[in-house]
Amino acid sequence: MASEPRTDIQPAPLDLPGTGDWLAWVSEHCEGQLAEARRQVGLVKAGSSDAPVVLAAWNKAETALANAEAVALWAEVHPDAGVRDRADDLSQQVQKYVTELGLDRDLYAAFDSLSGDTTGLDDDGRRVLEHTLRDFRRSGVDRDEATRDRLRELSERGVRLSQDFGRNIRDDVRSIRIAPERLAGLPDDYRDAHRPDDDGLVTITTDYPDLVPFLTFGSDAEARHELALAQNNVAWPVNDGVLQDLLAVRRETAGLLGYDSWPDYDTEVKMIGTGQAVADFIDRVGEAAKERAAEEVAVLLERKRRDDPSADSVATYDARYYSELVRREQYDVDGQVVRTYFPFEQVRQGLLDVTGRLFGLEWTPVSPQDARTWHEEVASYDVGLEGRRIGRIHLDLHPREGKYKHAAQFDLVKGIAGAQLPEGVLVCNFSRGLMEHDEVVTLFHEFGHLVHHVLAGQGEWARFSGVATEWDFVEAPSQMLEEWAWDADVLATFARNGAGETIPAELVAAMRRADHFGKGTYAVQQMSYAARSYWFHAVPHDDLTAYGDELQRRYSVFPPLDGAHMHCAFGHLDGYSSGYYTYMWSLVIAKDLFSAFDTDDLFAPEVAHAYRDKVLAMGGRGDAADLVADFLGRPYSFDSWAAWLAE
Incomplete structure (x- = not known):
């Protein structure tokens, strides 16, 4: 737009309820912002041919929608389960409305009518219009009625599945219970924080403050194995079916929109550009890091054999521990001192x-x-x-x-x-x-x-x-x-x-x-994750565990962990979908x-x-x-x- 925003006005921060009624506040705030979005969308569709006027109303609608979408935060952080559940319900309502907007032909026509005359718009305003029209096309607004109806159904189902996938991970904290002597190697403050219970056992959870130090410093290999297995089975088996359904929703959506695959749809608006470019990038990085990764894992295996002469491989649950030992013994860096x-x-x-x-x-x-x-x-x-x-x-x-x-x-x-x-x-x-x-x-x-x-x-x-x-x-x-x-x-x-x-x-x-030390193994392990993210979405697979293990063997220097189903706890398969290569x-x-x-x-x-x-x-x-x-x-x-x- 031609006018400059008012930078002299100082808006106040959001007024949160603190110890007040969060359930009511979350509902009122989200529903109020949705109502404002609907009001502004009505102004967009009122028939004005003045591009700055139309885009000003649309900007207010998008602002209100963003405020409403922020309700998803409370599903992730609020200590009250009732508030978290209500936030999930509200998120579904918001995403349903977002889908409706993307398939609204009258709304699309209001923007399309502006594309021939952008008088009064500056570069930012024209970019808003271009991106808005692009997003309508990607939503399927130009498809027939039956296709648009199916896209609505898929979008709503996808939102519910995404919420289920994340909730199952969030709510499933697993643990192992071990004898206190099996905390050998752990720092004193860690051991002090993990005292034996009435049964004489110590509980170690899959939460990061428990997990990371244990896998880094714990010298009991079998205990590391038990904890790693617990971590890699979070949300198993429930998320296996949820993820398969979510992948199917995404594949069908991409097909209805005219794309060969979900990665092709997903990458159209990203720097990388195409799904094939993702596959090529994964292979390029994997190939570039392969030799260095092999050298590094050989060092880890040599160090492991000092503890276990019969060892013929380095497991994923060994990697942090033996990397720490190598850094301590060969690079004079003791993680317990560093911390x-x-x-x-x-x-x-x-x-x-x-x-x-x-x-x-x-x-x-x-x-x-x-x-x-x-x-x-x-x-x-x-x-x-x-x-x-x-x-x-x-x-x-x-x-x-x-x-x-x-x-x-x-x-x-x-x-x-x-x-x-x-x-x-x-x-x-x-x-x-x-x-x-x-x-x-x-x-x-x-x-x-x-x-x-x-x-x-x-x-x-x-x-x-x-x-x-x-x-x-x-x-x-x-x-x-x-x-x-x-x-x-x-x-x-x-x-x-x-x-x-x-x-x-x-x-x-x-x-x-x-x-x-470890850059090579890091790179190839990242590519094994990126490959799961890409290939799970690109092609259907009946057994995600088996295919994930195959990709682990193809790209990583660490073998798959028997009995593990890490894709069920791999939250990035939701938010990043086919794009974990992003990192x-x-x-x-x-x-x-x-x-x-x-x-x-x-x-x-x-x-x-x-x-x-x-x-x-x-x-x-x-x-x-x-x-x-x-x-x-x-x-x-x-x-x-x-x-x-x-x-």
Whole structure:
């Protein structure tokens, strides 16, 4: 549109109920936003031929829809099961309405009539119109009535299946019960937190704070095996059938829309472009990393044979443990020493200090009385830039019953200049005590999504607000931010042990050298996951476990785990569908983005602020490839990633 958004207006954050009636608030908020969306859609369909007027109403409709869709957050984090169930029900209503809009021919006609005359629209407005018309076509608005009816049915069924798939993972915390002596090798604070019960046994769950240290430090191989098997059987067998049904829904949907496969449909609006390009990328990375992975697993096997001379392979549940031993013995890096420098509270504050300095942001704690969140452990901060509040974030970082089991950023509010303040929620499952350095890296990664959400929430269009770029680019900014968690000068600002000693620079250097070990095995294992994601969607398979095991043997250096059904707990098969390749694709771009920074001064404001303004703050206002080229001064390439892999 020709007019500029009002940036002088300061919207207030969302008023959450705190200790009030969450069930009523969630319902009223979501239903109210749906009603507003319907009202604005009515204005779009009123017959105006003035493109700016029509798109202004559509922008308000999309804003209200985004607010309504945010109800999905409460299904993942709210401590009250009744609220979680209500949020799931409301999400179904919202997605049903979204499907109806995509198949509404009268609504489509209102936009199509504008395509011949875009007078009064600026580049962003024309991009909104182009993307809107594209999305209508991808929804099937141009199909016959019977096909549109079937697409509605499939969409509604797909939403229910997705919710079931995620809920089954979220609610199924498994555990093993073992004798306390089988905690050999675990740090003292871990053992102190896992005391024997009345039967003299210790319970270890599949939640991350239990799982990760156990698989990293536990010297009892059979106990690691038992826990890994429990983890890889979360949501089995129920999610096997759910996933098969979900895959069938997606395949039929793609076919009705005229695509050869779901991956072809899915990739049409991504950087990679086609389904075949995904398959080619998986093979390209797998081939590039194969030799290095074989060398690394040979080192692991040699080390394992010191404990078990008869060993002929390294299992998945061995990988973290023996990688830790190799790093300790060959690279002089002891993970149990490293973790003493990373108490959770220090890491959280350090992260805020680092990102504040890097991007010129201020993080101001908000009291529980003002933020009134859903749980007492949630920490809220107002985000400032140049003295002006530009957003609010909420950090929900520890596990609890009924909560989302992995790590992700969720939208609470999409930012619209002068209308509503961007708010994001970081949901993780970290220990309340000492953190592994891998967890520190993960926290930096996930926090990168929050920064992206807030910085890109300052514009006019809901369509481009927040992390609104192509889906296979969204991980790149977060993966690049991980680099700051590996820099000695950066870590020295917050990494201190209980005696107040700063993490030694020589230890960080050793950690970096040790981190190079395992890049090959990481890459091929990632490709085994990406292959599941792609091929499960591309071609039907009667036995997902058997086919998944086949892909594991084809791409990874670690054999399949007998008796495991990891696809049932592989939550990314829902959200990323056929696109799990995204993580490695984004890493390629992240390494290229990072090449623009001076490793001797990672806080240099000129490059950091250029990156902030040209990539993060742009949201979806440009194609990701163009945003990257604008920042780098050239198109992105594989060169930096290839150099990293060979390093």
